């Protein structure tokens with residue numbers, strides 16, 4: 001027997017969800033066409049003013065602005081006919097350095113849609129989809145998606161949460177940043193600790209190329225290098241610190257990676273593993289952040305791992321118990337959760 005009240009509540013929720021899905025291309029265009037930026041810089045504007053400022057057609061500007069107002073992304077004043085980007089919404093859509101800059105999450109939604117023709121057949125075969133074969137906007141989107149979190153937390157709170165690591169970095173340490181992607185994490189650390197040397201490793205050659213470009217652009221080449229290598233056999237020795245940012249769960253063989261990291265570290269070295277925030281059980285993860293992670297995990301992380309030898313497919317919501325047991329199995333004696341944010345947990349492993 002259908003409960004009318006529950007049905008209506010659920011329809012209300014689905015309408016909200018569909019509104020979000022429908023909004024994805026509009027939010028992305030708002031970014032690409034500079035519409036949010038103009039609204040942030042200029043303040044309240046009519047469609048004609050926004051169109052003139054951003055060199056777009058007025059009719060399109062008006063429809064886009066109407067959608068944004070209906071979404072609660074902009075405020076509309078019916079007396080002046082002007083639209084405003086409130087400061088809170090600006091942090092989400094128009095301030096790349098804000099800790100809650102979520103615009104790239106809409107690009108991630110596009111990546112997942114583009115991955116569907118690859119992942120759907122994999123559901124039948126159980127096979128993986130190689131990282132490098134997935135949607136071509138995956139790589140820069142991943143970098144942009146994680147960058148604000150790293151910019152806010154990495155140097156300010158994550159590294160200080162590790163035992164004695166900041167003092168070593170200040171004196172001059174050797175660091176490998178494995179699975180570095182486009183290298184934002186590597187570059188943030190390199191800029192903060194100029195006496196230390198950093199090598200970023202990733203198995204995806206095009207990402208390593210881009211990381212080199214970013215290092216040039218941010219004048220970080222003096223103490224960074226980027227090389228193509230697998231987590232299981234990157235060429236490090238006597239390292240003070242190895243870092244893995246949002247990638248251990250993507251790997252086919254996290255235990256094999258742990259074993260190799262153990263061999264590359266000094267006896268008093270540290271391994272920092274940044275992973276998506278997650279509880280150990282599904283019932284702990286039935287919330288909006290985990291919902292997004294499970295979606296990305298199904299469309300990106302699980303296929304990536306299943307494509308590699310071993311194919312452990314931890315998924316993006318592996319949780320502390322599973323991650324720490326892989327780390328211990330790889331030969332580390334001590335593991336702890338050093339700190340966490342609503343989006344990430346930071347683990348520290350010691351030999």
Ligand SMILES: C[S@@+](CC[C@H](N)C(=O)[O-])C[C@H]1O[C@@H](n2cnc3c(N)ncnc32)[C@H](O)[C@@H]1O
Pocket residue numbers: 131142143146147178179180181182183184185201202203204207229230231232244245246247250251252304308
């Ligand atoms: C979700 S991305 C994270 C990238 C980057 N650390 C960041 O936080 O922006 C995962 C990265 O792990 C890399 N990766 C996956 N499996 C790998 C492996 N077995 N060895 C080395 N890199 C790997 C991918 O190429 C990709 O760059």
